[in-house]
Amino acid sequence: MSKEIIDIINVIVQIALALIALGALIYAIRQYGLSRKRYIEDSRPYIFIELARTTHGLLDLVISNVGKSAAKNIRIEFKPNIAIYTHSKKKINSFKFLKNLKFLSANKKFSFYFGSIIGGKTTICREFSIEVSYQDVEGNDFSNSQIIDPRDFIELVSLSRKDIHDVAKSLDEIKKELKASNDNSKKLNNQVEKGLTHRDAAYSLLDHDDLIVLLKNLLTDGVEGVHNTYPMERDAKVIAKLARDKLLSKSSLSDDDKKLIKVLNRFESSDFDFDTQVIVDEFLAVVK
Incomplete structure (x- = not known):
């Protein structure tokens, strides 16, 4: 075999080896990319939005991170963008914590009062489309879409039709008396004696100022001689939570608003105890 043929074969072999090496490199890069993508997907955060029934016909919106790592810069957008609270014209997409929730750890959740479905014709009784965007701690972007419909919970409302009408009637009486009299303490206590423990659903329809007045009078006067309504720990917690959510x-928020929110948050704490009078005294000091 001549030297020229041998040289040609060597060149061909070298080219073939170079092509094999290049193919191996491309394959390795591709596998690395796939592995990286799988790693990101397997360890990513995942933001999930759902509704939770807190009491008769009242719903919280729960924002959960059900993924395996923390999420940051969470943005949540509702369609339609409507005002969900009767006492405010502010639309839901204007809430600061929905425009940019800074951080949510894995397996943690954040919730707030969303509204009432009592009667089936309230503002939130409609379908909402939700677009969620967020990042993991490394800055990788994620997004997902959801649909929620508060009307799915209507059949779970445990109040009967007669009970709903009774609550509405009682609410009308409360609001008329609050607006007609400067002696809020006496008027509110008369309403409390008519059936405070059956009015959790009506509380959500009161505005913030009425809730604060109601809570103040419950804590200072109460209802003597009525079983399990004084010191009314359960009722006070419900009212405090609604007042806090409407204030938020x-x-x-003013400095006074922030002080009041801090006190109202303590009503939900596990060490809450009316017997100590500490939380009661702190609340009364803030609202004076």
Whole structure:
């Protein structure tokens, strides 16, 4: 075999080896990319939105991170973008914590009062499309879409039709008396004696100021001689939570608002105890 033929064969072999090496490199890069993508997907955060029934006909919106890592810069957008609270014209997409929730750890959740479905014709009784976007701690972007419909919970409302009408009637009486009299303490206690423990659903329809007045009078006067309504720990917690949620829906918070929110949050704490009078005294000091 001549030297020229041998040289040609060597060149061909070298080219073949170079092509094999290049193919191996491309394959390795591709596998790395796939492995990286699988790693990101397997360890990613996942933001999930759902509704939770808190009491008769009242719903919280729960924002959960059901993924395996923390999420940051969470943005949630509702369609339609409507005002969900009767006491405010502020639309839901204007809430600061929905426009940019800074951080949510894995297996953690954040919730707030969403509204009432009592009667089946309230503002939130409709379908909502939700677009969620967020990042993991490394800055990788994620997004997902959801649909929620508060009307799915209507059949779970445990109040009968007669009970709903009774609550509405009682609510009308409360609001008329609150607006007609400066002696809120006496009027509120008369309403409390008519059946406070059956009015959790009606509380959500009161505005923030009425809730604060109601809570103040419950804590200072109570209802003597009625079983299990004084010191009314359960009722006070419900009212405090609603008052806090409605206060948080304001476009801006004053220093007094922030102090009040801090006190109202303590009503939900596990060490809450009316017997100590500490939380009661703190609340009364803030609302004076």
